[in-house]
């Protein structure tokens with residue numbers, strides 16, 4: 001097949017609204033700034049458009065074009081790229097161009113596929129297996145061609161789930177100034193990098209992100225990776241959550257699996273900084289386990305295993321209630337499937353002007369009295385209660 005015939009066929013299919021998705025790859029020149037382009041149809045204000053997503057080394061750029069214009073753009077792209085994969089409503093087409101622009105066109109029927117046109121559809125922002133994201137390649141989750149490594153698949157899923165939460169939180173973050181984000185106990189920082197990638201590179205938000213952790217070597221490595229990726233508004237600091245006081249206002253606080261009361265300290269700091277968004281997945285809650293004394297619950301608490309789990313659930317319920325009492329709309333949500341980790345509850349809190357409901361504080365008091373508990377977080381927040 002020659003180039004013109006290929007282009008005519010693609011134009012015809014675009015005009016007939018048969019495109020489901022496409023990826024154009026293999027730049028002829030290694031120096032090409034754009035590495036890959038993804039296409040999909042979108043409907044914006046009732047107009048059928050083709051969205052082009054240009055994947056640069058560290059940045060994604062989008063443009064939505066009417067079909068005729070999209071067809072012309074596509075023809076142009078084939079002067080610079082040698083490979084494409086189109087999913088149409090009835091078949092998959094693989095295209096390979098030779099050095100001299102000879103076309104190999106391989107079509108394979110796939111059964112009926114439907115294009116998902118909603119511009120804001122949920123899956124739009126998820127990271128895809130098969131597309132290389134520089135931070136995931138650098139962190140060893142993906143191989144350089146974008147394939148997720150088998151042993152890293154759970155991590156990949158967790159990262160995607162986390163990005164869903166970040167996306168939901170976006171509406172609560174200021175859009176007119178630099179957004180300040182802290183990740184307490186960032187550890188190896190897969191999720192810190194994911195957060196940065198999504199908010200900065202995909203959403204173009206003006207932000208400054210700091211990951212804080214006790215472990216010097218891990219932090220140095222993360223700092224190096226951030227530098228290598230040119231993530232200029234992401235920094236990593238060695239420090240203890242309990243002593244971290246170098247801020248006056250923060251927009252979003254993240255703590256993922258920070259141990260025991262380090263989570264509470266981070267939550268308390270977030271409230272003091274008037275953070276608009278808090279995302280926290282607690283870890284190893286020991287505090288209540290040693291405090292609980294509730295004869296009424298003896299049937300449960302006589303079993304060490306149950307007591308431990310009960311303490312963890314009670315701790316998270318108390319955390320959520322305290323955040324609600326100081327004006328946060330708070331939910332406890334499933335982070336990822338239980339089969340992957342027992343540390344599965346995410347506390348999500350958005351700042352509101354809401355005052356506590358009548359009797360809410362008394363209800364809280366009755367609960368802590370029942371357990372004979374004096375929670376660390378309550379003490380930290382006493383001036384707000």
Ligand SMILES: C[S@@+](CC[C@H](N)C(=O)[O-])C[C@H]1O[C@@H](n2cnc3c(N)ncnc32)[C@H](O)[C@@H]1O
Pocket residue numbers: 184185186187188189190191212213214215239240241242255256257258259262283
């Ligand atoms: C289980 S790891 C989780 C890492 C990362 N947030 C994640 O979800 O993949 C917990 C991290 O919290 C850090 N950490 C625990 N207590 C801390 C504290 N008081 N101050 C700073 N970091 C702390 C640990 O060093 C560790 O790296």
